[in-house]
Amino acid sequence: MSKGQVGAELRLVTPGMVVGPSSGKRAGSGMIAENNEFIATRVGWLNEQNNVVSVQPINSAYMPRSGDLIIGFVAEVRNNLWFFDVNGPFQALLPMSLAPWKVEFGSTRQHLGIGDAALARIQEVDETHNMVLTMKGVGLRRLNEGAVVSIPVNLVDTLRGDNNTTLSRIRDVTDCRIIVGDNGRVWIHGDAENMHVARQLIQTLNEEGHKKTFESAVQALENERGEH
Amino acid sequence: MGGYGDVKLLRDDGKRLDGRAIDEMRPVTIEAGVLPAADGSAMVTHGLNVAVAAVYGPMEAHPRKIQRQDRAVIDVRYNMAPFSTGDRIRPGFNRRSREISKVTAESLESVVLVERYPRSKIRVEIEILAAEAGTRCAGITAASVALADAGIPMRDMIVGVASGKIEDTVVLDLDKAEDNYGQADLPVGILPNTGEIAFLQMDGDLSIEEYNLAMEYNHKAAKEIHEIMVDALKRRYEGGEN
Numbered sequence: 001m002s003k004g005q006v007g008a009e010l011r012l013v014t015p016g017m018v019v020g021p022s023s024g025k026r027a028g029s030g031m032i033a034e035n036n037e038f039i040a041t042r043v044g045w046l047n048e049q050n051n052v053v054s055v056q057p058i059n060s061a062y063m064p065r066s067g068d069l070i071i072g073f074v075a076e077v078r079n080n081l082w083f084f085d086v087n088g089p090f091q092a093l094l095p096m097s098l099a100p101w102k103v104e105f106g107s108t109r110q111h112l113g114i115g116d117a118a119l120a121r122i123q124e125v126d127e128t129h130n131m132v133l134t135m136k137g138v139g140l141r142r143l144n145e146g147a148v149v150s151i152p153v154n155l156v157d158t159l160r161g162d163n164n165t166t167l168s169r170i171r172d173v174t175d176c177r178i179i180v181g182d183n184g185r186v187w188i189h190g191d192a193e194n195m196h197v198a199r200q201l202i203q204t205l206n207e208e209g210h211k212k213t214f215e216s217a218v219q220a221l222e223n224e225r226g227e228h
Numbered sequence: 229m230g231g232y233g234d235v236k237l238l239r240d241d242g243k244r245l246d247g248r249a250i251d252e253m254r255p256v257t258i259e260a261g262v263l264p265a266a267d268g269s270a271m272v273t274h275g276l277n278v279a280v281a282a283v284y285g286p287m288e289a290h291p292r293k294i295q296r297q298d299r300a301v302i303d304v305r306y307n308m309a310p311f312s313t314g315d316r317i318r319p320g321f322n323r324r325s326r327e328i329s330k331v332t333a334e335s336l337e338s339v340v341l342v343e344r345y346p347r348s349k350i351r352v353e354i355e356i357l358a359a360e361a362g363t364r365c366a367g368i369t370a371a372s373v374a375l376a377d378a379g380i381p382m383r384d385m386i387v388g389v390a391s392g393k394i395e396d397t398v399v400l401d402l403d404k405a406e407d408n409y410g411q412a413d414l415p416v417g418i419l420p421n422t423g424e425i426a427f428l429q430m431d432g433d434l435s436i437e438e439y440n441l442a443m444e445y446n447h448k449a450a451k452e453i454h455e456i457m458v459d460a461l462k463r464r465y466e467g468g469e470n
Contacts, residue, residue: 012465014385014457014458014462015375015376015382015383015385016339016384016420032383039383039421041341042379042380042381043379059268059377060379061267061285061286061380089286090347128347129345129347129348154379
């Protein structure tokens with residue numbers, strides 16, 4: 001039985017790896033308790049906080065949770081509702097009653113057509129992945145301009161940084177409006193050159209995927225642009 | 229003597245035709261994340277076998293009649309490339325690939341936490357690029373590394389290994405000649421951390437003692453292959469401190 005590397009606090013685990021005894025601790029995400037032992041179920045970094053042992057996955061699909069801020073594309077329109085592609089396994093439903101406009105039955109297409117992007121929040125998810133979206137809320141709207149780029153879902157936190165610090169630095173240095181959706185989609189809006197710089201920065205995150213490299217890329221951009 | 233005719237499969241010095249000892253495995257290499265477009269992927273070379281697995285999903289299960297309200301379904305497609313053997317294989321599904329797809333899907337369902345993704349489908353595509361006996365084992369090993377690479381939660385990974393019997397001797401990991409002219413073949417899917425069996429097939433006859441010895445070889449080989457699998461996943465993310 002191979003144990004994970006016990007490096008400087010960081011330990012990479014793989015599915016099926018026995019992580020340690022489960023006494024007095026709780027299993028978090030990516031972890032199951034079996035025969036008084038914790039077993040990792042995903043590839044990722046081992047994490048222990050407040051007596052909860054979990055795996056921070058290196059690669060994961062987007063699993064919607066209620067309250068998530070998401071950027072979705074309209075995939076289907078009916079007379080009284082829209083279906084959104086939210087980068088998850090299932091389409092999400094936006095009923096006309098939860099749209100921010102006064103929508104008449106049959107006039108849904110006048111507000112959002114197929115392919116349109118919108119910023120929405122997940123109202124509820126049930127155990128069989130049925131999802132209801134809402135666009136009633138501050139800032140939730142149709143995205144008429146700008147660009148949407150995708151990043152892996154597990155890198156969303158890296159892009160935001162602690163308390164959105166990294167994100168606000170990127171906003172400042174690129175002079176763009178940026179919204180990061182929990183579903184791994186990022187909306188960028190600014191003038192053409194700035195948007196290009198922001199997209200390239202996010203591309204380095206996509207390619208490298210490491211916090212340190214990304215933060216040094218942000219730092220390098222700040223130094224470069226600060227001189228002008 | 230040998231199982232069929234006069235084919236000699238063991239040398240006078242007790243080694244096998246390719247020089248391996250009777251409990252020696254062919255060399256195995258594994259690489260994770262070989263296909264950038266897939267959600268997870270892996271390539272396994274096991275002797276002269278080359279298997280590539282790609283994982284997509286979880287996604288909505290289509291057609292709807294295959295959906296399960298309480299769990300995900302795993303859709304496995306095992307396929308041998310036309311150029312994978314000396315005789316060209318007619319492309320497309322056949323009876324053998326259908327069988328292997330089914331046993332692979334059922335064994336993967338026993339380790340993947342399918343209840344986490346109701347109504348969804350996880351697509352696993354296994355393509356055999358080169359075949360030299362033992363492709364179902366190489367395929368299942370590749371599929372479990374690809375599933376782990378895709379971030380799909382699993383209780384354990386599955387290692388595919390095989391033992392068999394040639395000239396009344398139990399040997400580990402049959403190559404093509406031994407598979408064709410040997411007396412028995414015992415491919416199994418082993419969960420390396422618990423030693424549980426996810427699938428087991430037997431072709432030919434083995435006595436109880438021979439079976440026990442073959443399984444002993446299989447468990448030993450599974451541990452070795454598992455270390456290579458873990459190493460492949462670690463190598464993919466090395467230096468990736470998050």
